[in-house]
Amino acid sequence: MNDYARIEKSMAFMVANAAQQPSLDTIAAQVHLSAFHFQRLFCRYAGVSPKRFLQALTLERGKQLIASAQSLADTAQALGLSGGSRLYDHFVTLEAVTPGEFKRQGEGVEIAYGIHSTPFGEVLVATTPRGVCRMGFIAATPEEDILAQLAADWPRSTLRHQPDATRYAVEALFEAKQNDGTPKKLPLHVSGTNFQMNVWRALLMIPDGQLASYSHIAQALGAPKSSRAVGNAVGANPVALWIPCHRVIQQSGALGGYRWGLDVKRKVQAWEAAQYAEQLESAHG
Numbered sequence: 106m107n108d109y110a111r112i113e114k115s116m117a118f119m120v121a122n123a124a125q126q127p128s129l130d131t132i133a134a135q136v137h138l139s140a141f142h143f144q145r146l147f148c149r150y151a152g153v154s155p156k157r158f159l160q161a162l163t164l165e166r167g168k169q170l171i172a173s174a175q176s177l178a179d180t181a182q183a184l185g186l187s188g189g190s191r192l193y194d195h196f197v198t199l200e201a202v203t204p205g206e207f208k209r210q211g212e213g214v215e216i217a218y219g220i221h222s223t224p225f226g227e228v229l230v231a232t233t234p235r236g237v238c239r240m241g242f243i244a245a246t247p248e249e250d251i252l253a254q255l256a257a258d259w260p261r262s263t264l265r266h267q268p269d270a271t272r273y274a275v276e277a278l279f280e281a282k283q284n285d286g287t288p289k290k291l292p293l294h295v296s297g298t299n300f301q302m303n304v305w306r307a308l309l310m311i312p313d314g315q316l317a318s319y320s321h322i323a324q325a326l327g328a329p330k331s332s333r334a335v336g337n338a339v340g341a342n343p344v345a346l347w348i349p350c351h352r353v354i355q356q357s358g359a360l361g362g363y364r365w366g367l368d369v370k371r372k373v374q375a376w377e378a379a380q381y382a383e384q385l386e387s388a389h390g
Contacts, residue, residue, distance in 0.1 A: 109222035111136040112150045115143070116158070116224060116372045123162040129155060150279065151224055153379040161378035162371065197347060199306055200235060202296040211262030216255060219268025220248065221275040224376070225369050228345065230271040231255055231264075236292030237274045240344045242365040258296055278346060295343050304338035311352040314381025316374070318356040340364055346373065 106114070118135045119127070132155055133143035147155045206214075218231040220243065229251045231239035238259075241251050255264060277291050297305065307325055311317045319332040319339070326335070342350040345365055351373045355361045363370035 106136070107222060108146060108150060109224055111138070111143075112147060112224040113222075113226055115147065115155070116151075116376075117368065119155070119159050119162060120368055120371050120375075123159060126159060126163075151376060151379075152279070153376070153383055157379040157383060158375055161375040161382065164375075164378055197309055198236070198290065198292045199302070199309065199348070200292060200294050201302050202294065207296065209261065211259030214259060214262040216259060216262050216264050217267035217270035218252070218255070218264060219266065219271040221268065221272055223275055223279070223346075225346075225372050228275065230274045232271050232274065233262075233294050236294035237271075237344055237347065238294050238296075240274060240347060242345060242369060245365040245369070274347070291347065293344055293347060295348075297338075297341070297343075300334065301338040301341060304335055305342060305348050308339070308342070308349050308352065311349060314378050314384075316352050316354050319353060319361075320356055322353065336362075352377075 115132050115136050118132060129140045129144060133140045136143060138146065144155065147153075147158075151158060153161075214233055216231050216233055216238065218229060218239075220227055220229050226242050226244050228240055229243050229248055230237060231251075239251060239255055243251070252264065256262075274291065295302075295305070303326055304322060307322045310325075319335045320329070322339075323329050323331045323335045328334075339350045339353050340362065342348045342364070345351075351363060351370045353361060360367055360370060
């Protein structure tokens with residue numbers, strides 16, 4: 106069992122037993138480590154302590170909802186919804202496939218792909234020379250299905266198994282600082298309708314540690330009656346984690362859906378909430 110697999114297994118145990126708030130020793134025993142070594146390992150790969158993660162699992166999601174659709178709209182307006190804008194605190198740039206690229210169907214484009222471990226399960230990452238074009242959890246969507254969809258979206262491209270060329274997309278999430286302490290910049294290169302692109306850009310406006318509802322996003326886009334269409338666009342997100350569709354829940358506070366599985370959604374939300382709480386504590390310390 107590698108380190109990421111240990112983190113994944115321990116997170117799954119904490120999700121399943123959050124109500125009991127298991128001790129550090131109990132959690133560590135699930136991955137056959139001492140409490141001391143497990144604490145160090147978890148902090149190294151998750152960036153937060155097991156205790157902080159466990160506390161975040163018990164937060165009421167409704168309390169993490171942004172205050173109003175207007176607050177999301179204000180953020181979106183401040184940053185801009187146009188292509189190439191610098192989006193939220195990971196410096197993600199979201200670039201659409203151009204009409205010319207769409208017409209050429211990927212002719213002359215080499216797409217590298219690889220499978221990488223994360224604390225939430227293995228992901229398949231695919232990249233074009235312009236950025237990450239696909240990232241999905243293979244436990245929910247098998248490798249061959251993701252590759253088949255890539256081939257359908259880019260029928261004239263060349264797919265090459267080159268994990269060394271795609272690893273950066275995972276490393277940037279979990280080792281997100283450059284030497285000067287600023288977040289690494291990560292370009293995404295995705296294909297979608299204008300409406301889908303606007304929804305995905307709106308997702309990037311939801312701050313770390315906070316959540317938004319489908320209706321919040323619809324209102325922020327100036328289309329308050331389009332919650333169902335927003336839900337469809339959220340569900341079609343091609344890049345897990347980086348385009349944070351896991352931050353969208355129902356207005357009631359219910360978890361809602363997630364194409365890569367609700368357990369993964371719970372873990373990612375708790376991980377981000379724990380990091381956010383730690384940042385707040387440090388800022389006020």
